[in-house]
Structure formats: C-alpha cells, structure tokens
Amino acid sequence: MNVRSNAINPLHTVIEVRHIHTRFGAAVVHEDVSLTVNKGEVFAIAGGNGSGKSVLMREMILLQRPTAGDIEVFGKDVRTMSEAEVAALRRRCGVLFQYGALFSSLTVTENVAVPLREHTNLSRRLIEEIALLKIASTGFPMASVTKYPSELSGGMRRRAALARAMALDPELLYLDEPTSGLDPISAAGFDELIQQLREWFRLTIVIITHDLDSLWRIADRVAVLGNGKVLGIGSMSELSGSKNSLIHEYFYGPRGRAAKEQAWNQR
C-alpha cells in the first residue's frame, strides 16, 4: 500500500488539527494550533482561562469554524463534509459541554433519551430502557432517575450529563471541564468513571480541564494552550520537565506542585 508519510491513517488518528487560526474581530484566540488525537487515548487540552480550549472543542465538533486551517475527524475534512456526513459524524461523537447543561424541564431519564429520540427510530419503551442502561453505567443513583436537574447535586448532574453524552454509543467523547466545581473526592470518582467507560466502550476521549489532579490521573497526552499556541504536547511526566516558562509555571505554581505530590503519593 502506498501511503504518503503525512497522510492520516483513520485507524490510528481520530482527529487531526492543522494550523488553526481563530479570530473574533480583532481578538486572536488561536494563532497556528496543530495537534493529533490518536484512537483510544485520553487526550487532554489544558491552559488558562480564555486560552481557547472550549473554542477549539467547538471547532472539532463543527459548531464553529476556524478562521483558517484544517480539521479532519475520522479522516474527513470537516470543511468539505456534506450535511449528511456532518450528521453521521455527530452521531459518532458524544459531548459533555462545559457547565453540563441538562434540560431543566426534563427528568434525568428524559434528558438521556433526547439524543435517542432525535437520532433513532426506536420505540419509546426501548429508548427508555437504553436510557436507563446508560444512566446505570455512570453510577448515577437509579432511585433518582425521575428527578429534575434542579433536584440533583453537582456530581449527580455531571453523571446524568455524561449518560446523555454516551446515549448513542459514541466512539469519540468530548468532555469540557467535567470535574470543575466538584469536591476532590467526587472529582476523583468521576475520573475513575471516565477511565472505566473508556475501557468498556473503547472510547477515544478529548477532555478539557484545568484540573491538574485529573490530568495526572487520566490523561495519556496533554496539549497546553497559551498565547494562541500549543505551548507543549506530551505526557504529564514529559510536560512537567518542560523548559517552557509558561508550562513550568502551570506545573510548578502552588497548585501544580500540590497536585503532583498528591498524584505520586497515590501510586
């Protein structure tokens, strides 16, 4: 087989972001961002507030267009996809948005059923059964499936949102700040759940987080965004040895040091 050395192999590469530039008016968010997400990995995007993490995710899931640059998902250029191809791609992806927005007027089961109702022709009964199965797989307390989002704790809401993201059996799961606002024990439990789901469903996961504890626990590789660029990409061990002053500050500021020590003590 004659394969160009720089060609994407969709068997191994799930997302390829090449030379992305993003501007909102005069404000530059991304100035030449490139990265590759491999099949089966937990790929984290880290960086300070406003560094363009959520915008990058929105570009990967086709909710927003970069000003310039290419994005390929499952080997297809997102700019040239037909509407049918976009719909097919969306079906293969699950998304947990930052702040996890559940529909407030729907119960947990109804929330998880929404993507199934939208994207399948399954019967009502089957949809409810699948929704309950997904909810159970996230460890959400089953006695509370008829509750509304306002009646749930932050941790329960996050699990319900994750169940909804998993509803269509995605191959690729995007998680934007899934543990922000959770106490350290709930956050650790959620990270464990993400690991478990990855193994059970052979997922590829793109996770956005500032949480250094989470990064040490679950990320295979991390891209650190800053100044509109990728400051570094690598494992946490690799990045923690980086000479880049911004990455160094990120890891060895007061929070970084504490997180690293804790992670090492847990080994």
Ligand SMILES: Nc1ncnc2c1ncn2[C@@H]1O[C@H](COP(=O)(O)OP(=O)(O)OP(=O)(O)O)[C@@H](O)[C@H]1O
């Ligand atoms: N639709 C938009 N129009 C104008 N500016 C936007 C828009 N969306 C995002 N921005 C700006 O782009 C920058 C990056 O935003 P983004 O939400 O990606 O940051 P982030 O890295 O996810 O930050 P946080 O850690 O706070 O979630 C911010 O300055 C934000 O104000």
Ligand SMILES: [Mg+2]
């Ligand atoms: Mg964000």
